[in-house]
Amino acid sequence: xxxxxxxxxxxxxxxxxxxxxxxxxxxxxxxxxxxxxxxxxxxxxxxxxxxxxxxxxxxxxxxxxxxxxxxxxxxxxxxxxxxxxxxxxxxxxxxxxxxxxxxxxxxxxxxxxxxxxxxxxxxxxxxxxxxxxxxxxxxxxxxxxxxxxxxxxxxxxxxxxxxxxxxxxx
Numbered sequence: 353x354x355x356x357x358x359x360x361x362x363x364x365x366x367x368x369x370x371x372x373x374x375x376x377x378x379x380x381x382x383x384x385x386x387x388x389x390x391x392x393x394x395x396x397x398x399x400x401x402x403x404x405x406x407x408x409x410x411x412x413x414x415x416x417x418x419x420x421x422x423x424x425x426x427x428x429x430x431x432x433x434x435x436x437x438x439x440x441x442x443x444x445x446x447x448x449x450x451x452x453x454x455x456x457x458x459x460x461x462x463x464x465x466x467x468x469x470x471x472x473x474x475x476x477x478x479x480x481x482x483x484x485x486x487x488x489x490x491x492x493x494x495x496x497x498x499x500x501x502x503x504x505x506x507x508x509x510x511x512x513x514x515x516x517x518x519x520x521x522x
Contacts, residue, residue: 383431383438384463386513389453391430391443393510397483398439401476402468404432422447454512455488465506465514473503473519484510497521 388394398404410429417425426446432439443449458464470476477487491506500521507515 383440385429385440385442386509386511387442387444387449387451389449389511391428391441393484394441394443395430395432397480397485397509398432398441400483401479401485402434404434404437404439407431407433407438452512453510455506455508455514456512458514465516467516467518469518469520471519473505473517476517477505477507480507480515485515 386394395406399406408431412425412427412429414424414426416427417423420427424446426444428443428445430441430443432441456462456464468476481487486508488506488508491504493504495502495504501519502521503517503519505517507517509515
C-alpha cells in the first residue's frame with residue numbers, strides 16, 4: 353500500500369514547487385534518503401537547523417519490499433524540501449531500523465556527509481545542539497584564503513549522520 357498525504361503537494365510540492373521530471377535527455381537528481389530512528393526529532397532537526405519545510409508524506413507497504421530488498425516493509429516516507437533540494441526521511445516500522453547511531457569514518461566507502469553553506473557557523477552549531485545534534489569540535493577548521501576567512505566544522509544529526517557546515521566568507 354502507498355498512501356500520499358496532500359496529493360496536490362505531492363505533485364507540485366509546497367509553495368508550488370514542481371516535483372515532475374523535466375523533459376531532459378540526461379538524468380535529473382531527485383533526492384536522497386536518510387533512515388531515521390525518530391521521524392519527529394529528525395523533522396525538527398532538519399527544518400529547525402537548516403530551514404527545510406515538511407512536504408509530501410507517503411505510507412509505504414509491501415509493494416516496495418522488492419525495491420528495498422526486504423521481505424516485507426512498513427515505512428513512512430516524509431519528504432522535506434528547501435529550494436531544489438529534497439531529503440526523504442525514512443521512518444521504518446517493519447523491519448525496525450538498526451545500526452549504530454554515530455558518525456561514519458569520512459574515508460569509509462559510501463556517502464560520507466551532507467554539506468551546508470551557512471553565514472554564521474556559531475549560530476548554526478548552537479541550533480544543531482539544541483535540536484539533538486552534536487558538534488565534532490576537533491574538526492573545526494579556519495583558513496585564510498587570500499584575505500577571505502573560511503570556516504568549516506563537522507556536526508552530526510541526531511542519528512549520527514555527518515553534516516558539514518561551511519562559511520565561505522561570501
